[in-house]
Amino acid sequence: AxxxxxxxxxxxxxxxxxxxxxxxxxxxxxxxxxFWYKQPSxxxxxxLIYQGSYxxxxxxxxxxxxxxxxxxxxxxxxxxxxxxxxxxxxxCAMREASGGSYIPTFGRGTSLIVHP
Amino acid sequence: xxxxxxxxxxxxxxxxxxxxxxxxPISEHNRLYWYRQTLGQGPEFLTYFQNEAQLEKxxxxxxxxxxxxxxxxxxxxxxxxxxxxxxxxxxCASSPQTGHxxxxxxxxxxxxxxx
Numbered sequence: 001a002x003x004x005x006x007x008x009x010x011x012x013x014x015x016x017x018x019x020x021x022x023x024x025x026x027x028x029x030x031x032x033x034x035f036w037y038k039q040p041s042x043x044x045x046x047x048l049i050y051q052g053s054y055x056x057x058x059x060x061x062x063x064x065x066x067x068x069x070x071x072x073x074x075x076x077x078x079x080x081x082x083x084x085x086x087x088x089x090x091x092c093a094m095r096e097a098s099g100g101s102y103i104p105t106f107g108r109g110t111s112l113i114v115h116p
Numbered sequence: 117x118x119x120x121x122x123x124x125x126x127x128x129x130x131x132x133x134x135x136x137x138x139x140x141p142i143s144e145h146n147r148l149y150w151y152r153q154t155l156g157q158g159p160e161f162l163t164y165f166q167n168e169a170q171l172e173k174x175x176x177x178x179x180x181x182x183x184x185x186x187x188x189x190x191x192x193x194x195x196x197x198x199x200x201x202x203x204x205x206x207x208c209a210s211s212p213q214t215g216h217x218x219x220x221x222x223x224x225x226x227x228x229x230x231x
Contacts, residue, residue, distance in 0.1 A: 004158075035219060043205060045159070045222035091158045102147060102211070103172060104220070106158030 003027065004092050004107035011112050013082045020067070021077040021110045023092030029053075031097035034075040035104060036066065039089040048090075051075055082114045118142060120223035122208050128229045129198055136194045137226045141210030148191050149220060150183055151207040152176065159207055165191060166213070198230045 005024045013019040025034065036048045051059045051066045059066040067076040075094075079086055089111050093104040121140045129135050141148050146167050151159035162181070164172040167188040177183075180198075185191040195202055205227050209220035 037222075043225045043227070045207065045209070045220075047219045047221065050219055093158070103149070103161050103164055105161075108156065109158050 002107075003105045004094055006092055006107035006110050008110045009108075011110055013079075013112065013114055015084060015114055015116050016081055018078060018080045019082055019112065021079070021090050021092075021112065023075045023077065023107060025073050025075060025092075025094045027073075027094065027096050029096045033095045033097075033104075034066070034068070035093040035095070036064070036075075036077045037091045037093065037106075038086075039091060039109070041088070045091070049077070079112075084114050084116060087112060087114045120208055120210055120221055122206075122223040122226050124226055125224060126227050126229075128231065130231050131200060132197055134194065134196045135198060135228065136192055137206055137208075137228075139191045139193070139208030139223060141190070141208070142212075142221055143189075144212060145210035145221070146188065146213050147211045148185055149209045149211075150191070150193050151209065153205040153207055153225070154203075162193075162206075195228075198228075200230045203228055203230045 032053045034051045038046045049059050049061045049064045049066050051068045058068050063080045065078045089109045091106050091109045093106045095104040123138045148165045150162040153159045161174050163183045165185040168185050180196045183193045205225045207225045209222045211220045
């Protein structure tokens with residue numbers, strides 16, 4: 001079974017509008033971390049935001065916020081006030097605490113295109 | 117530049133040849149990771165070092181792949197007898213041992229094309 005599912009292969013948004021990128025995950029661990037990364041066409045993965053499973057509040061980093069719904073096992077990324085430079089691939093990832101591994105599992109990504 | 121660097125950025129080789137990639141992590145990071153990414157997929161874990169010790173290897177890492185981090189600083193990833201299926205982007209990342217959530221910092225990647 002997929003541990004990270006990103007169901008939207010592509011999303012389009014008008015500049016200055018908000019957009020939500022979906023991510024659902026599957027784990028039996030109680031302790032885990034969720035990450036979002038941005039990958040522009042240059043190829044480098046850029047860390048955006050982190051949510052721990054025990055964090056009671058949704059994480060926010062500037063224009064990025066993570067809508068964490070633990071019971072639904074979803075960790076959607078919300079980008080407010082989209083900019084043209086936000087056009088990129090976005091990857092959701094999860095790191096489980098079991099076994100002491102620090103290796104995250106990545107989803108297949110969502111391509112975001114911001115229109116002027 | 118104090119980020120993760122990778123060399124070369126692009127490599128074109130013929131099937132059957134050996135290739136070696138280098139990764140220089142952020143200097144104070146003791147954890148180093150290698151991933152492979154193919155078109156339309158997220159990064160897939162290959163192997164992980166803590167200092168010079170290789171602690172985890174994915175089943176994706178066949179016998180033709182070997183990675184080293186001899187002094188706990190830079191790392192190399194070698195692919196022997198390359199196959200066309202090895203064509204991919206190879207990403208390196210590093211992270212500190214301490215920190216709130218140990219996010220990984222990625223390099224720009226090495227794009228391998230096997231002809």
